Amino acid sequence: MRQVAVIGVGQTPISEHWDKSIRELAGESIVVAMQDAGIAHADGLFVGNMLSGSLARQENLGALISDWIGLKHAEAVKVEAACGSGAAALRAGLIAVASGEMESAVVVGVEKMTDARPADVTAALATAADADYESAQGLSFVAINAMIMRRYMHAYGWKHSDFAPFSINAHANAVHNPIARLPFKISEAEYRDARMVAEPINLLDAAPIGDGAAALVLVPYDRMKRIHSNGRAGVAIIASASATDKLAVHDRRDPTWLEAAHQSARRAYSQAGLGPQHIDFFELHDAFSIMSVLSLEASGFAECGQGPRLGLDGHILPTGRIPITTMGGLKARGHPVGATGAYQIAETVLQLRGEAGQNQIDNARIAMAQSIGGSGATVITHILARR
Amino acid sequence: MRQVAVIGVGQTPISEHWDKSIRELAGESIVVAMQDAGIAHADGLFVGNMLSGSLARQENLGALISDWIGLKHAEAVKVEAACGSGAAALRAGLIAVASGEMESAVVVGVEKMTDARPADVTAALATAADADYESAQGLSFVAINAMIMRRYMHAYGWKHSDFAPFSINAHANAVHNPIARLPFKISEAEYRDARMVAEPINLLDAAPIGDGAAALVLVPYDRMKRIHSNGRAGVAIIASASATDKLAVHDRRDPTWLEAAHQSARRAYSQAGLGPQHIDFFELHDAFSIMSVLSLEASGFAECGQGPRLGLDGHILPTGRIPITTMGGLKARGHPVGATGAYQIAETVLQLRGEAGQNQIDNARIAMAQSIGGSGATVITHILARR
Numbered sequence: 001m002r003q004v005a006v007i008g009v010g011q012t013p014i015s016e017h018w019d020k021s022i023r024e025l026a027g028e029s030i031v032v033a034m035q036d037a038g039i040a041h042a043d044g045l046f047v048g049n050m051l052s053g054s055l056a057r058q059e060n061l062g063a064l065i066s067d068w069i070g071l072k073h074a075e076a077v078k079v080e081a082a083c084g085s086g087a088a089a090l091r092a093g094l095i096a097v098a099s100g101e102m103e104s105a106v107v108v109g110v111e112k113m114t115d116a117r118p119a120d121v122t123a124a125l126a127t128a129a130d131a132d133y134e135s136a137q138g139l140s141f142v143a144i145n146a147m148i149m150r151r152y153m154h155a156y157g158w159k160h161s162d163f164a165p166f167s168i169n170a171h172a173n174a175v176h177n178p179i180a181r182l183p184f185k186i187s188e189a190e191y192r193d194a195r196m197v198a199e200p201i202n203l204l205d206a207a208p209i210g211d212g213a214a215a216l217v218l219v220p221y222d223r224m225k226r227i228h229s230n231g232r233a234g235v236a237i238i239a240s241a242s243a244t245d246k247l248a249v250h251d252r253r254d255p256t257w258l259e260a261a262h263q264s265a266r267r268a269y270s271q272a273g274l275g276p277q278h279i280d281f282f283e284l285h286d287a288f289s290i291m292s293v294l295s296l297e298a299s300g301f302a303e304c305g306q307g308p309r310l311g312l313d314g315h316i317l318p319t320g321r322i323p324i325t326t327m328g329g330l331k332a333r334g335h336p337v338g339a340t341g342a343y344q345i346a347e348t349v350l351q352l353r354g355e356a357g358q359n360q361i362d363n364a365r366i367a368m369a370q371s372i373g374g375s376g377a378t379v380i381t382h383i384l385a386r387r
Numbered sequence: 388m389r390q391v392a393v394i395g396v397g398q399t400p401i402s403e404h405w406d407k408s409i410r411e412l413a414g415e416s417i418v419v420a421m422q423d424a425g426i427a428h429a430d431g432l433f434v435g436n437m438l439s440g441s442l443a444r445q446e447n448l449g450a451l452i453s454d455w456i457g458l459k460h461a462e463a464v465k466v467e468a469a470c471g472s473g474a475a476a477l478r479a480g481l482i483a484v485a486s487g488e489m490e491s492a493v494v495v496g497v498e499k500m501t502d503a504r505p506a507d508v509t510a511a512l513a514t515a516a517d518a519d520y521e522s523a524q525g526l527s528f529v530a531i532n533a534m535i536m537r538r539y540m541h542a543y544g545w546k547h548s549d550f551a552p553f554s555i556n557a558h559a560n561a562v563h564n565p566i567a568r569l570p571f572k573i574s575e576a577e578y579r580d581a582r583m584v585a586e587p588i589n590l591l592d593a594a595p596i597g598d599g600a601a602a603l604v605l606v607p608y609d610r611m612k613r614i615h616s617n618g619r620a621g622v623a624i625i626a627s628a629s630a631t632d633k634l635a636v637h638d639r640r641d642p643t644w645l646e647a648a649h650q651s652a653r654r655a656y657s658q659a660g661l662g663p664q665h666i667d668f669f670e671l672h673d674a675f676s677i678m679s680v681l682s683l684e685a686s687g688f689a690e691c692g693q694g695p696r697l698g699l700d701g702h703i704l705p706t707g708r709i710p711i712t713t714m715g716g717l718k719a720r721g722h723p724v725g726a727t728g729a730y731q732i733a734e735t736v737l738q739l740r741g742e743a744g745q746n747q748i749d750n751a752r753i754a755m756a757q758s759i760g761g762s763g764a765t766v767i768t769h770i771l772a773r774r
Contacts, residue, residue: 021519050446051440051446053437057513058517059467059469059515060467060468060469063631063632064517067632067638073650074631077765079467081463081464092464096482099487100486126444127447131445132410241462242462243460243461244449246454259460377451377454
C-alpha cells in the first residue's frame with residue numbers, strides 16, 4: 001500500500017464547551033485542519049467517538065458531521081474503541097487512503113462530556129470495561145486502574161511518590177500548550193497531597209475529562225509533496241497497528257502487563273523496521289500514571305517492573321532519552337476520551353514539523369503515539385516520521 | 388485492490404434472547420460463520436453495533452468479542468452508522484482485506500434490544516436522527532419516517548393500502564426462514580387494520596426490533612478458491628460504496644428522495660460496471676414500508692414517485708422482476724438495528740450459493756444489498772456475485 005501523510009491538523013481547546021454542540025466542536029477542528037492542509041475537499045470522514053450515544057443522545061456522527069462541514073454526500077462513519085476511538089478512526093482512515101479506496105480523508109476525534117451529570121459520565125466511562133464482570137460489580141473505570149496500580153506497586157516495590165514525575169512532567173509540558181485543559185505546573189508536594197480518588201490513584205494521577213475535538217487530514221504522501229511544495233516538513237505515517245487483550249483485567253495472566261500494547265508496538269516496530277531506540281518521543285496514553293508506566297514497559301522502553309525509573313531518572317522529560325506527553329498528555333492537555341487519539345497525533349505532527357513552540361523536542365524525526373481503549377484491552381500504535 | 392469473497396456466514400435467530408449477553412450472541416454467529424468458512428483464525432474483527440453503549444452499558448465491543456471467540460490479540464474495532472452499522476462494519480473489513488492489510492476478517496453485526504425498557508429503546512433509536520433539531524423536538528424515529536411517508540403519499544397520490552405488498556411479501560418470505568422474528572403470513576386486511584403507530588405508519592409498516600447477531604468471514608477471492616476447492620459456489624463482493632446525506636430530514640431538498648441511497652447505489656453500479664437491470668434480487672432496508680419504496684426509487688428500480696407500482700404489480704415477489712426482502716427483510720426477519728446489515732449480506736450469500744431453501748431465487752447470480760442509517764442519512768450499498 002502507498003504511504004500516507006498527515007497534511008493538516010486542527011485542535012479545539014479542551015475545556016467545558018457548554019455553548020457548543022458535538023457538530024460544532026468537530027467542525028471547528030476540521031476547518032482548522034483543512035486550512036492547515038490547504039485542501040477544500042475530502043473523500044471520506046472517519047469519526048472517533050466513544051460516548052455521544054450515552055451522553056448526547058446522538059449516534060450517526062458520520063452523517064451529522066460530514067453534512068455540517070460541507071462534505072456533500074461523502075462517505076462517513078464512526079469508529080469506536082473506547083478511549084482509543086480517535087486512534088482507531090485514524091487507522092480506518094489510513095487504510096482507506098493507503099489502499100487507494102480514497103484520495104483523501106478527514107479523521108476527527110470528538111467528545112463532549114462536561115454538560116452531563118458526573119454520575120452519568122462515570123457510568124458511561126465504565127462502558128469501556130467489561131459490563132457483565134467488572135462494571136456490574138460496582139467497579140468504576142478509575143477503580144479498575146487503581147487495582148492495577150496497587151498490584152504493580154506491591155509486585156515491584158514502588159511507592160506512590162515514585163509515580164510523581166509522570167504527572168509533574170505532563171503538567172509542566174501543558175503550560176505552553178494553548179489548548180490544554182490544565183496548563184499549570186504542579187509540585188511533588190501537591191502530587192503527594194492531592195485528594196484521593198480511588199486509592200492509590202489520587203487526583204493528580206488521573207487525567208481530567210473535557211470537551212474537545214482534534215482533526216487530521218490524510219492524503220497519499222506523493223500528493224502531499226505536490227500540495228506542500230513550499231518546503232514545509234512533511235509527516236508520514238510509517239506504521240500503524242492495533243491489538244486487543246482480554247477486556248476484563250481479572251482474565252489476564254498478569255494484570256500489570258499490557259500485552260495488547262506490547263503486540264501493537266511490536267507490529268508497528270516491525271512495519272517501520274525500527275525499535276524503541278529509534279523513537280525520538282512517545283505520545284502515550286497517560287489516563288492514569290500507572291498507564292504511562294505500563295505503556296513504556298510494554299513498548300520496550302523499560303524492563304518489566306522498571307517503568308517508574310524512567311520518570312525518576314528524568315528520561316521522560318523533553319530533554320530526556322524518551323520524552324513523553326510533550327504537550328501535556330492526557331493528564332494536563334486533557335482527555336476528552338474518544339477525541340484523545342486524534343489529539344495525540346496532532347501533537348505528534350506539530351512536533352515533527354518543528355511547530356511545537358516552547359515544547360519543541362530537538363531533532364524530532366521519528367515519533368510514536370499509542371492509544372488505549374479500556375484498561376489495556378484495545379491498543380493502537382502509530383509511528384510517524386518527518387520527511 | 389484485490390477482490391474479496393464472503394467465505395462463511397452465520398446467523399442467530401432474531402428473538403428475545405434474554406438469556407444471552409452481547410458477547411454470547413456475537414460469538415454464536417461467529418462460530419457458525421467460521422465453521423461455514425472452514426477456517427479457524429482471522430486477522431481482524433469488525434463489529435457493527437449501534438446501541439450497546441446506551442442499552443447494555445458496554446462499549447469496546449471489539450476487544451470484548453475478539454477475546455470471547457478466541458482471536459487472541461487480534462485487531463478489533465466497532466463501527467457505527469446507526470441502523471447501517473452492520474454494513475459499515477462489512478465495508479471496513481472489506482477494505483482491510485482487499486487492501487492486503489489483512490488476509491482474513493470476521494465481520495459481525497450484533498444488537499441486543501429487548502431486555503431494555505421500551506421507552507429507553509425508543510429514545511436510543513432516536514439517536515440515529517438529529518438530536519438537536521429532530522429528537523429534541525419530541526420526534527421519535529418512527530415519527531420522522533411517518534412524516535416522510537405522509538409527504539410521499541401527498542406528493543404522488545398514493546393511498547396507505549398501496550404499500551401493503553411490501554409488508555405482505557416480506558412476511559410471506561419469512562415463513563421458511565428459520566431465524567426470522569415474525570415467520571407468519573399476513574393478509575391485506577390485516578395490514579389495513581393493524582394498530583396505528585405514528586400515522587400513516589401502522590404496526591405492519593414497521594420492522595420489529597429484536598436481539599440477534601450475524602457474522603461474515605472475508606478472505607481474498609483467490610484464497611477462497613483454494614479453501615473451497617470442493618466446488619461450492621463462491622461469492623465475491625464486486626462493489627461497495629457508502630454515502631451520506633443531511634441527517635435532519637427538514638434540511639434535505641426533498642424529504643421523499645434518498646440522495647445518499649442514490650449516490651451509494653450509483654457508485655456501486657459504477658464499480659461493478661452494472662446497472663439496476665443486472666441485479667437479480669435486492670436486499671433493501673425496509674425498516675418502514677416507505678423506506679422500501681424510496682430505496683427502490685433511489686437505486687434506479689423505479690421512477691421517482693412510482694415505487695409502490697413495483698409492489699402492486701408483483702415485481703418485488705420472489706418470482707418478480709426485482710425480488711426484495713427474499714428472506715423476510717427487516718419487516719419479518721427482524722431488525723436488530725446494528726446487526727441488520729450483516730443479516731442482509733448473510734442472506735444474500737445464501738441466495739447466491741443456492742442455499743436459500745424454499746426461498747431460493749432462481750438463477751440468482753448478482754445481488755445488491757443496501758443498508759440505511761438514520762432516515763436516509765448514511766447509506767451503504769454492496770453488490771455481490773456468484774462466481
